[in-house]
Amino acid sequence: MPPDNGHYLVAAYIVAGVIYLGYTVSLMVRGSRARK
Amino acid sequence: MTADPSRANPVITRGMVLTVLALAGVAAVMMLAVRYTPIEVNQGLAQKIFYIHVPSAVVAIWLAVPMTGLASILYLWLHDPRLDRFAAASAEVASVFCLVVLTTGPIWGKPIWGTWWTWDGRLTLTLFLFFLLLGYQTLRAAIREPLERGRFSAVLGIMGLVLIPFIHLSVYLWRGLHPKPVVLKPSEPSLPPEMLHTLLIGFAVFTVLYIGFVTLRYGIQLAQDLREAADAA
Numbered sequence: 001m002p003p004d005n006g007h008y009l010v011a012a013y014i015v016a017g018v019i020y021l022g023y024t025v026s027l028m029v030r031g032s033r034a035r036k
Numbered sequence: 037m038t039a040d041p042s043r044a045n046p047v048i049t050r051g052m053v054l055t056v057l058a059l060a061g062v063a064a065v066m067m068l069a070v071r072y073t074p075i076e077v078n079q080g081l082a083q084k085i086f087y088i089h090v091p092s093a094v095v096a097i098w099l100a101v102p103m104t105g106l107a108s109i110l111y112l113w114l115h116d117p118r119l120d121r122f123a124a125a126s127a128e129v130a131s132v133f134c135l136v137v138l139t140t141g142p143i144w145g146k147p148i149w150g151t152w153w154t155w156d157g158r159l160t161l162t163l164f165l166f167f168l169l170l171g172y173q174t175l176r177a178a179i180r181e182p183l184e185r186g187r188f189s190a191v192l193g194i195m196g197l198v199l200i201p202f203i204h205l206s207v208y209l210w211r212g213l214h215p216k217p218v219v220l221k222p223s224e225p226s227l228p229p230e231m232l233h234t235l236l237i238g239f240a241v242f243t244v245l246y247i248g249f250v251t252l253r254y255g256i257q258l259a260q261d262l263r264e265a266a267d268a269a
Contacts, residue, residue, distance in 0.1 A: 002075050002076065002077055002078070002079070002080035002081070003078075003079070003080040003082075003147065004080065005079075005080045005081055005082040005147040006080070006081040006082075008081075008082040008085065008143050008144065008146065008147050009070075009081045009082055009084050009085055011143050012082075012085040012088065012089070012139075012140040012143040012144060013066055013085075013088065015136075015139045015140060015143065016088045016092070016136050016139070016140055017062075017066075019132060019135055019136050019139070020059065020062060020132070020136065020245070021059070023132045023249070024055055024056075024059060024249075027051075027055065027249065027252045027253060027256070028052060028055075028252075030256050031048045031051065031052060031252055031255065031256055034041075034044060034048060034255070034256045034259035034260065035042075035044075035045050035048055035049075035259070
């Protein structure tokens with residue numbers, strides 16, 4: 001029986017998602033300003 | 037050549053499209069990891085952090101930092117501002133990938149090793165690399181003169197490249213908790229096919245994400261440089 005630790009998976013995916021999405025938003029905002 | 041800032045627009049647009057496509061790919065990798073790959077008997081669901089942690093680490097350590105280092109070496113030789121711009125973009129993106137590695141790693145480590153952090157060779161050197169990348173960006177922000185900024189930051193970019201073999205060999209040189217490579221090793225990968233396929237798709241998707249981020253970041257810097265040149269003219 002595998003250990004019950006799915007919440008660590010959810011936490012890791014949320015953290016990775018927030019970092020990648022946050023950086024994407026930062027680049028998109030800077031990119032849109034640079035295009036004007 | 038005219039310093040028209042709108043010359044950067046196609047680069048920025050290309051970067052935005054690639055980034056959005058790659059982010060959709062990251063979501064697909066997460067779905068594949070949850071639904072397609074088997075649950076590892078000893079580690080449980082936490083093992084699936086592997087599909088985000090490992091491709092992020094491989095892209096940071098085997099692509100982003102080496103590209104920064106190589107562009108830095110070439111910049112010191114050729115003094116081409118495009119190389120400096122590329123090195124700066126790649127270093128910033130490398131720090132983002134490194135941050136994901138340094139946060140998802142401890143979240144995986146806690147249920148498996150019983151601790152969030154240990155001063156293991158691989159972990160410690162990756163942390164040093166992250167600090168070095170932060171130092172690289174701080175240095176760039178502190179120097180206004182472009183030639184001086186490019187020369188000094190290139191030296192830091194090369195220092196990052198020098199760290200890479202030590203990070204790779206750390207699991208062989210020092211005894212620690214971090215596991216040895218399961219794919220990037222001389223013998224065949226030691227993974228079931230579903231795990232290997234998902235991991236390989238992850239490598240491809242995170243490589244496209246790196247290219248998208250770097251293209252976008254490069255375009256932003258190019259627009260700024262062209263604007264400064266236009267203002268100075």
